[in-house]
Amino acid sequence: xxxxxxxxLTVTGASFAAAACDDGEIVVKFSHVTNTDKHPKxxxxxxxxxxxxxxxxxxxxxxxxxxxxxxxDNKVLEAMLQGDVQLAAPSLSxxxxxxxxxxxxxxxxxxxxxxxxxxxxxxxxxxxxLDSMQRxxxxxxxxxxxxxxxxxxNVPLLDPSDANGLKFRVQSxxxxxxxxxxxGGSPQKMAFSEVYGxxxxxxxxxxxxxxxxxxGKKFFEVQDGVTExxxxxxxxxxxxxxxxxDSLPEDVRTQFITIFQEVTHTxxxxxxxxxxxxxxxxxxxGGTIRELTPEQRAAWVxxxxxxxxxxxxxxxxDNIDAAQAINA
Ligand code: LMR
Numbered sequence: 371x372x373x374x375x376x377x378x379l380t381v382t383g384a385s386f387a388a389a390a391c392d393d394g395e396i397v398v399k400f401s402h403v404t405n406t407d408k409h410p411k412x413x414x415x416x417x418x419x420x421x422x423x424x425x426x427x428x429x430x431x432x433x434x435x436x437x438x439x440x441x442x443d444n445k446v447l448e449a450m451l452q453g454d455v456q457l458a459a460p461s462l463s464x465x466x467x468x469x470x471x472x473x474x475x476x477x478x479x480x481x482x483x484x485x486x487x488x489x490x491x492x493x494x495x496x497x498x499x500l501d502s503m504q505r506x507x508x509x510x511x512x513x514x515x516x517x518x519x520x521x522x523x524n525v526p527l528l529d530p531s532d533a534n535g536l537k538f539r540v541q542s543x544x545x546x547x548x549x550x551x552x553x554g555g556s557p558q559k560m561a562f563s564e565v566y567g568x569x570x571x572x573x574x575x576x577x578x579x580x581x582x583x584x585x586g587k588k589f590f591e592v593q594d595g596v597t598e599x600x601x602x603x604x605x606x607x608x609x610x611x612x613x614x615x616d617s618l619p620e621d622v623r624t625q626f627i628t629i630f631q632e633v634t635h636t637x638x639x640x641x642x643x644x645x646x647x648x649x650x651x652x653x654x655x656g657g658t659i660r661e662l663t664p665e666q667r668a669a670w671v672x673x674x675x676x677x678x679x680x681x682x683x684x685x686x687x688d689n690i691d692a693a694q695a696i697n698a
Contacts, residue, residue, distance in 0.1 A: 391431035396622065398422065398432040400457035401440040401449070403562045405586035408651070410516050410644045411459055411606055412436055412586075414637035421629050429622055432457075438563040444542060450611050451507050459514055459606040463543035468503045470684035474693060476545035477681060478601050478674035484517055484642050486697050487603050495692040500607075509615055511608045511627070512634045515641035516580045518600040522593040523576030524569075528666055530554075530673035536575040539565050546578075548677045549602070562587075569593060580604050585648035585655075595658030599670055608634070 391397050400419065406412035415434045422432040435441075441449050443460040447468065450458060462475040474480065481487045490496045491513045500510035521527055523536055534554035540546035542559045550557035558574055562583075568574045569592040577589060583604070584590050608630070615623065653659060662670065682690065 390433060392428070395427075395429060395431035396618065398430060398457055399440070399455045400432060400434045400459075401446050401455045402434070402436055402459050403438040403443055404436060404583065406434075406436045407586075408644065408648055409582045409586050410637065410641040411514055413640075413644065414514055414633055415459065417637060418630065418633045421633060422626065425629060426622070426625060430626060438561070442561045442563060444561060447508065447609070450609070453611070453614065456614050457608065457610055459608045461516070461541060461604050461606055462513075463541040463546060463604070465503070465607065466543060468506045468508060469499075470681075471499050471502050471686070471689070472607070473543070473545050473681050474685040474689050475603060475605060476543050476549070477678050477685070477690075478549050479671050480678075480690075480693055480697075481603050482697050483600075484515055484603065486693075487605060488515065488638065489696045490693050491605075493692055493696070495689050503609075504612055507612050508609050509612045511610060511630055513638075514606040514608055514634060515638045516582060516604045516606065517641055517645040519578045519580055519602040519604050520584065520596050521576065521578045521599045521601065522584065522589060522596040524572070524594050525575070526594055526660060527576070527597040527599075528660060528662065530670050533576070537573075539568055539574045539577040545677065545681055546602075548680055549674055552677050553673050565589065566592065578602070581645040581648040581652065585651050590652050590655070590657035595660050596652065597660045597662065599662065599667075601670060601674060 400415055402411060402415055404411050406416055415436065419432045419434045422430055441455065443464045446455060446458045446460060449455045462472040465472045481490065500512070503510070523533070525532065527533060530553045537556045537558055538550045539560045540550055540557045547557040547559070560568060565577055566587050566589060569577060569589060576593065579589065584596055590596055618626070649659065678690070
């Protein structure tokens with residue numbers, strides 16, 4: 371299969387994409403939920419697809435299904451265990467049914483920036499987490515960055531008390547539920563693909579996400595504004611099934627993993643720039659972005675920090691200590 375054919379068929383949708391693979395090639399379906407362009411995950415997934423299809427032609431064939439066209443994140447891991455999809459990259463917030471360790475990444479103000487996240491993930495604690503779901507049949511291959519989360523609503527958010535009584539969409543994470551409750555908000559777990567409609571129709575008042583997601587799915591168009599809180603991180607675990615990985619011939623597995631690691635390294639370095647470009651695109655499109663004074667920011671930290679205590683047992687004090695040592 372040539373990369374051009376694979377790409378042309380991918381855009382036509384799920385039903386035709388299978389035709390892009392030749393007989394005898396190991397088919398890798400990669401399902402994700404975001405845009406392909408101007409998005410850290412979308413770009414990385416497309417690059418992985420291109421390189422696998424060029425360099426492993428005849429052996430392996432990858433088809434990326436972006437924008438929730440194949441599965442939502444709440445279905446994709448089950449589908450993976452059933453062999454219907456081989457690769458996914460849900461955010462670290464979406465693994466609660468499989469492990470509670472990743473709750474660390476959702477704790478508000480745990481990491482000061484994406485460089486600190488990167489350093490933690492590269493540490494022994496971070497690398498051990500890749501194997502934390504093996505018993506459940508899932509193998510983490512590596513982390514892909516998105517970036518820091520911002521907060522938006524249908525009213526200006528400057529003091530944490532501005533969130534009082536507002537309904538917020540959160541990813542399917544109890545930590546994020548607790549975080550919104552700590553601000554006096556009513557959190558509601560919801561699939562990513564439903565957020566725009568829910569904001570537009572007033573089912574929820576606000577949400578939190580990265581610049582690339584807020585821009586890519588146009589959330590800013592149906593919000594009063596976005597507040598640059600940088601209060602948490604949104605990163606991904608690229609995950610596959612233990613059984614599928616074991617089933618690969620060793621040379622194929624090695625080549626695939628090598629390409630994956632190169633793509634990961636290249637694209638993770640660009641994730642922050644992709645988010646800053648998305649932030650600028652929001653400004654250019656007339657969206658409102660509000661910055662916090664140091665005093666306002668301190669009030670957000672104060673309001674959210676109590677959430678840590680609730681989840682220390684799930685996350686492990688050693689992991690919190692390791693993350694904080696990196697932040698220092
Ligand atoms: C979300 O659900 O908001 C994000 O996890 C979507 C994504 O994959 O970035």
